[in-house]
Amino acid sequence: MFVLDSRLQQDTLPVGDFPLCRLLxxxxxxxxxxxxxxxREEVSELFQLDGLDQQALWQEATMLAETLKDAFGADKMNIATLGNVVSQLHVHVIARRRDDPAWPAPVWGRLPAQPYGDEQVLAIKDRLRLVLAENFCFIED
Known part of the structure; x- marks a missing residue:
């Protein structure tokens, strides 16, 4: 049974599900x-996924990055798997802009997090609803 790491639960807001991945x-x-x-249960490394899941993960990450680039007017998309703090396999997909507060440095630890307000989260979900594929299922609050 899939269980989301407690740190990811604490630091993120659920958006929805692709066929393989939960989007946060x-x-x-x-x-x-x-x-x-x-x-997937107890997976901390990309190579622990079977071949089909590896392909699905890359397809979902690529499609999400393309979607976010357009939806948020990104200058650069950052895609990374680190897992030094959270061992559960997860992929960061970050839309970067030259005018963002950390540019060109990495986003990790640069600034204190500014939590989203409820209306901001709804606006992001509405923006994504317009462009995400049919095989995506939103998690409603």
Whole structure:
């Protein structure tokens, strides 16, 4: 049974599900920062996924990055798997702009997180609703 890491639960807001991954929004309004988490048990490394899941993860990350680039007018998309703090496999997909507060440095630890307000989260979900594929299911609050 898939269980989301407690740190990810604490730091993110649920958005919805792709066929493989849960999509989360990092609760930091400084950047459009999303996280994909494969809904698989006890997976901490990409190579622990079978070949089909590896392909699905890359397809979902690529499609999400393309969607976010357009939806948020990003100058650069950052896609990363780190897992030094949270061992559960997860992929950061961050829409970066030259005018964001951390540019060109990484977003990790640059600024205190600015939590989203409820209306901001609804606006992001509405924006994504217009562009995400039919195989995406939003989690409603």
């Amino acid at each position: 929004l990092m609760n930091d309004a400084n950047y459009p920062w999303f996280i994909l988490v494969p809904r």
